[in-house]
Amino acid sequence: MSDRVAALRDAYGEALAELGRTNERIVVLDADLSPTTKTSIFAKEFPDRFFDVGVAEANLISVAAGLASAGKIAFASTFTVFGVEKGLNQFKQSVAYPRLNVKLVTTHGGMSVGEDGSSHFCLEDIAIMRSLPHVTVILPADAIETKAATKVIAEYNGPVFMRLSRPKTPLIYDDGYRYEGRDLDFKIGKSLTLRDGKDVTIVATGLMVAEALRAASDLVKEGIDAGVINVHTIKPLDREAILRAARGTGALVTVEEHNIIGGLGGAVAEVLVEEAPVPMVRVGIRDTYGESGPWKELFAKYGLTAANIAQAAKKVMKRKS
Amino acid sequence: MVPFNEKKAPHDEVLVKKLNKIALSIRRDSLIMTTKACSGHPGGSLSSADILAALYFHHLRHDPQNPSWEGRDRFILSKGHGCPALYSALARAGYFPIEELWRLRKVGSILQGHPDMKRTPGVDASTGTLGQGLSIGIGMALAFKLDGRDSRVYVLLGDGELDEGQIWEAAMSASHYRIDNLTAIVDFNRQQLTGCVDRIMSLEPLADKWKAFGWQVIEIDGHKMKQILDSLDEAEKVRGKPTVIIAHTIKGKGVSLLEQSFLEGECKFHGTPLTEAELNKALEELHE
Numbered sequence: 001m002s003d004r005v006a007a008l009r010d011a012y013g014e015a016l017a018e019l020g021r022t023n024e025r026i027v028v029l030d031a032d033l034s035p036t037t038k039t040s041i042f043a044k045e046f047p048d049r050f051f052d053v054g055v056a057e058a059n060l061i062s063v064a065a066g067l068a069s070a071g072k073i074a075f076a077s078t079f080t081v082f083g084v085e086k087g088l089n090q091f092k093q094s095v096a097y098p099r100l101n102v103k104l105v106t107t108h109g110g111m112s113v114g115e116d117g118s119s120h121f122c123l124e125d126i127a128i129m130r131s132l133p134h135v136t137v138i139l140p141a142d143a144i145e146t147k148a149a150t151k152v153i154a155e156y157n158g159p160v161f162m163r164l165s166r167p168k169t170p171l172i173y174d175d176g177y178r179y180e181g182r183d184l185d186f187k188i189g190k191s192l193t194l195r196d197g198k199d200v201t202i203v204a205t206g207l208m209v210a211e212a213l214r215a216a217s218d219l220v221k222e223g224i225d226a227g228v229i230n231v232h233t234i235k236p237l238d239r240e241a242i243l244r245a246a247r248g249t250g251a252l253v254t255v256e257e258h259n260i261i262g263g264l265g266g267a268v269a270e271v272l273v274e275e276a277p278v279p280m281v282r283v284g285i286r287d288t289y290g291e292s293g294p295w296k297e298l299f300a301k302y303g304l305t306a307a308n309i310a311q312a313a314k315k316v317m318k319r320k321s
Numbered sequence: 322m323v324p325f326n327e328k329k330a331p332h333d334e335v336l337v338k339k340l341n342k343i344a345l346s347i348r349r350d351s352l353i354m355t356t357k358a359c360s361g362h363p364g365g366s367l368s369s370a371d372i373l374a375a376l377y378f379h380h381l382r383h384d385p386q387n388p389s390w391e392g393r394d395r396f397i398l399s400k401g402h403g404c405p406a407l408y409s410a411l412a413r414a415g416y417f418p419i420e421e422l423w424r425l426r427k428v429g430s431i432l433q434g435h436p437d438m439k440r441t442p443g444v445d446a447s448t449g450t451l452g453q454g455l456s457i458g459i460g461m462a463l464a465f466k467l468d469g470r471d472s473r474v475y476v477l478l479g480d481g482e483l484d485e486g487q488i489w490e491a492a493m494s495a496s497h498y499r500i501d502n503l504t505a506i507v508d509f510n511r512q513q514l515t516g517c518v519d520r521i522m523s524l525e526p527l528a529d530k531w532k533a534f535g536w537q538v539i540e541i542d543g544h545k546m547k548q549i550l551d552s553l554d555e556a557e558k559v560r561g562k563p564t565v566i567i568a569h570t571i572k573g574k575g576v577s578l579l580e581q582s583f584l585e586g587e588c589k590f591h592g593t594p595l596t597e598a599e600l601n602k603a604l605e606e607l608h609e
Contacts, residue, residue, distance in 0.1 A: 027463075027467070051463065053494050054490075054494070054497075056487075056493075058452070059459075059487055059491050062456030062457050063460040063494070065456075065457050066457040066458060066459060066460020066462075066464070067461070067464045068460070069446065069460070070395075070460070070461045070464030071464060072464050089450055090453055093448075093453060094448075094453050094457055097437075097439075098437075099439070
């Protein structure tokens with residue numbers, strides 16, 4: 001992991017503009033937040049293919065559905081809490097149910113929104129979206145993965161929800177989507193094992209992947225060999241990788257910037273309970289709404305740091321049979 | 322050769338007579354379908370039967386032999402619960418066999434309780450949760466403009482549906498984008514699920530509301546075939562802004578039992594089918 005930082009949303013905006021140059025079918029919609037979701041980068045270059053519907057999220061989603069049903073690849077963006085929750089029935093009925101080619105890509109997910117406070121957090125989007133049939137749910141871990149993911153979902157024909165974040169965060173990958181000298185492919189539904197371990201596996205998504213890697217490095221000092229899997233696609237979940245980790249290390253920690261109810265932890269638990277019950281501990285926001293503050297301080301207060309993850313790893317290892 | 326691209330034919334007595342006859346069939350089908358299904362929405366199907374006959378058998382450019390033809394006009398039944406009338410129009414236009422109508426709302430049927438674009442040939446949008454059809458239509462209209470297509474979009478709205486905030490989000494954006502390749506039609510039968518529109522949630526002054534949102538407004542008697550046909554043509558000539566046809570209709574139109582029931586403030590035929598005995602009596606009324 002490098003010391004460089006970048007915002008996922010910047011990478012998204014740049015990827016959209018690149019896509020726009022080669023694919024006429026790409027259209028982008030926003031709800032009066034384009035400078036901050038970074039769809040403005042596309043809008044500036046392709047004003048005819050950009051539609052700002054104003055502060056009207058229900059309309060945003062259904063207009064995107066109409067564009068998609070007439071052959072367009074429609075990217076709709078706003079903040080996560082508004083896109084997922086103010087347009088939810090629209091997304092379910094007019095996008096997910098008929099499997100239309102709409103990509104709901106929302107920024108400002110989770111708690112890393114920071115100072116704006118709980119009205120602007122979204123800590124339940126994974127639970128909501130993964131319970132909708134036909135919907136692919138993606139949380140990239142850094143800006144480089146965001147760029148790769150944006151290009152892949154544009155090629156995929158069907159509804160996608162992708163959650164991005166506000167702050168600049170550490171780059172996990174090297175430019176061109178490489179990790180420790182390996183070239184990577186972003187494959188929907190295929191997780192990435194970033195570190196092999198023997199004692200415990202940390203299964204993380206989104207911004208928490210960086211914290212998970214940090215925790216694994218810290219655990220080495222205590223003689224614990226922890227593996228790290230980046231589950232960038234929560235639905236469809238990479239069951240094989242989860243089961244391999246469960247059987248290989250006998251204990252799992254899930255880590256997400258989301259309520260511990262129904263998100264990555266829930267998805268992993270569902271697989272384990274049915275196929276390979278091993279001890280598991282969830283790291284996430286413990287069923288509360290949060291508050292305003294700088295995001296790193298909030299992560300510390302609400303238990304989303306490398307130290308919390310390392311602690312959870314040690315705790316779960318004690319339960320190994 | 323496109324079977325129902327007959328927009329240019331004169332709105333003469335022959336045409337009006339033909340379309341009125343089709344509207345009668347749509348009414349009969351809608352009542353039989355809902356009675357057989359033991360559920361469904363007869364009242365609002367009957368109020369929109371004439372509009373659907375005008376669209377599917379004269380005005381719309383479409384091809385029942387090729388439901389996914391890209392050059393077709395699009396029709397969205399935003400008031401999705403009125404789908405028995407739509408299904409009848411589609412079947413009689415040739416999208417699927419008439420016999421399918423009698424399987425409405427049955428397990429495995431292509432005809433769902435509310436319109437489903439993936440299951441029913443000819444259905445252009447999945448609706449049923451009110452308020453979304455106009456927005457979907459705007460998306461289609463924008464796509465046609467981007468692609469330089471001359472297809473038009475038609476959206477049929479219920480009056481109760483106009484309580485939904487999203488309708489007005491859509492209304493605002495349609496005029497903002499100067500969408501003139503979309504025509505909205507309001508089936509203004511003045512009754513919603515639990516009673517009279519004026520009592521549940523006042524809509525008036527309805528025409529002024531649409532005008533204030535930047536729309537061209539045409540008001541018609543939604544059961545006078547020539548007025549329907551003329552208004553659809555007139556809407557097409559409007560440039561630089563969207564047009565809404567406010568069609569004054571009667572819920573349960575054509576069947577005295579239903580008309581009288583709604584007139585007396587009962588709402589049961591909004592979402593309750595006729596009994597076999599009521600149906601037989603109603604069908605006697607639905608003849609030329």
